[in-house]
Amino acid sequence: MKIVVRAELVTDWGETTIIEVARFDRPVQLPDPESIGLSLADGKQLLSGLQQVVIPAQADEYCEIRRVCSHCQRQTQLKDYRRLTIDTVFGTVSVRSPRLMSCPCEPPFYLEVLFSPLSQIIPERAVPNLLLLQSRLAAQMPYRQVVVMMKEFLPGTEKLNHVTVRNRTLRVGARIDAIELAPGEALSPDTEWSIAVDGGFVRGREKVRPASFEILTGRLAASGVKPRVFACVRSEVPSIADKFAALLQTCAGTRSPKVCVITDGGNSVQSIHRQLPFPVTPILDWFPLSMRIRNLEQISQGMQAWSETETHTKNLLHREMTKLRWCFWHARFEKAKDKIRQALVLCRIIVAETPAFEESMRHLDYRLRDLWAYIEGDKTSLVTYAKRQKANKPISTAMAESAVNQIINARMCKRQQMRWTTRGAHLLAQVRCAVINDDLPAKLAAYYKKKSELPEHISRFLELLRRGAAQEPQPF
Known part of the structure; x- marks a missing residue:
């Protein structure tokens, strides 16, 4: 028996193209258990072939539409073609990328300049789904193990190495580090938020003293709300208090939440509550x-x-x-x-x-x-611990210690003989916290939305160009 998989591509203007994606042979004589159905290698071949068909077709259709000016409906000039290599979840695809001359009546430039439509939508040669997948895996296992797993299950990953995975993961960490999600719905004013802060040490890469550095870790919780974990390296953030304040205000949905900060009295965490911009109840760990x-x-x-x-x-x-x-x-x-x-x-x-x-x-x-x-x-x-325990409120940093074990020890310390730079540990901790909090896709979506927004000074400049292009030339 022969199995032929074909893809039927139908454009928006009705053109239909049928392309053969993959072909498999299943002889009827002496079948063995391995030939029953599709194997993992067959599945990887099928996904890779389908990806090689879909992306070029999408690119051609998008570039064909992009050649038409949205104002005067005139077809713009084609300069040349270049090859664009795109890394996707199901393999690396090379597509033909045209360079076009923009129409002077079309925003945002209102000038005749060269631009590449594909470079605008895929600026870093890797699709966001691939960055999301690799960062999710790298937050839970070593970079080399991520490469082994992806080579085992996904097609087109033969040339993938741990350096690429590390760089992309840290890039994602840098993007979500400065992104805070929109404030949620404000709860009752009597809702008390508890934030427990503790620290964990990892081995440093620099061969100077001290050989280890601290990562501040903790957990934010309130009654009826899903707890959130957080972590940061003190030297990698401008202000610990500002970071904690932004986290509290985002989760509580108000500018002045009711918060108690639980610490163990260590020198590195006991003064954090004094720097927060709203009243805080400090609690010494019991x-x-x-x-x-x-x-x-x-x-x-x-x-x-x-x-x-x-x-x-x-x-x-x-x-x-x-x-x-x-x-x-x-x-x-x-x-x-x-x-x-x-x-x-x-x-x-x-x-x-x-x-x-x-x-x-x-x-x-x-x-x-x-x-x-x-x-x-x-x-x-010091507080009345008996009263707080009777009210079912936290009196210790146990939830912070569990966060240290969940974020730091499970990925950077236990059974993993690795050395870290402060920057690398900080960014990876951001990705791991986002994975645990289940908001990594939302933070990446917020980053891409913020990136697509033009800065104010550029917007004003483009507005001036639009006004200049709209004015009729004055006769001499």
């Missing part, structure tokens, strides 16, 4: 605070007391340490500070009778002073 208190409880419980004085001191310190968690949980901060002061006084005035007990008291004294400095540096971020 988990690191609880772990510091847990360390104090373990130290006081593990003291080796031998004398009656040491035993009494150990029991007193342990009783005070076990009450600290309750004080912070219910926002009794002054009471917690009093207990810390009492414990510090005990560590200073009690004379230990054994070296082990003295070492434990010294260790406890150091950890108490560390906790004091921790809460003093973030005392404005």
Whole structure:
């Protein structure tokens, strides 16, 4: 049996052309399982052949229409033909691209200048669908693995390499980095948005110290709204606060949303909420605070007391340490500070009778002073954690830590021995966030729409040309 696939092309003015796309032979003698139906190679051949037919036909039809002036209906002059190579999802296609002389009565130039119609609609020799596909894959797996997968399933990818995939992915990342979608529908004014911020480190490519750099990552969530992840390298954005503010205002649909910022008190993130252009409620992550208190409880419980004085001191310190968690949980901060002061006084005035007990008291004294400095540096971020948990509101950066694992670790760190530049990591993080948020096609569409809009000064210049062309020449 022979299978012949033909394509019938019908133009807008009624001309019909039938072109053979592919031909397959399926002999009836001794059929084997591999000859049943179409194989993967047959499918790739069929798609490639169909693409080689469709794109030249589209190009010829579009250029034929474009040769006619939209004002005077006169056919413009043809200068010459050139070959234009276009990379598509189903292979690379070479088409004949004419260069035309524009009509002086037609916008936007109102002059006789050379232009290529195909270069206007495909300026970068790769269709947007291919850029979208490669960036989606590159956001989830290494660049070389993307090449292997595309060569396995798509036709015309024999010459594809990882450098091309990387460059196109970073190009997409640069395009969507400065694009913010239109603000969504504003929710209730009482809706509280929670933004948790954390950081993850990746290995740097430069052979200088520090060998790693930080990527700020987080998640934005509200009740009844799909959470959104975000990431950026601090040195690659003009202002972290402006970027966060634009994200919040876009998602909330208002210029002054009700926001709480949850951080772990690190030096790189604790001052972000002070730079935002609207009021923000800062919240200190409960988990690191609880772990510091847990360390104090373990130290006081593990003291080796031998004398009656040491035993009494150990029991007193342990009783005070076990009450600290309750004080912070219910926002009794002054009471917690009093207990810390009492414990510090005990560590200073009690004379230990054994070296082990003295070492434990010294260790406890150091950890108490560390906790004091921790809460003093973030005392404005301490809240009533019990009340927030009862209201089913977040009190920790757990959702930010999951975003770090989802965005950074899964693609740049774990089991992937790669080194990154700050620019490359930042742009890839933008693509990965857009893929996770499921708005990569929308952001690319917004970029192309913005690109098609002429700048204001060019629009004014073209308007002056149009007015000059419309004026009749004055007689001498």
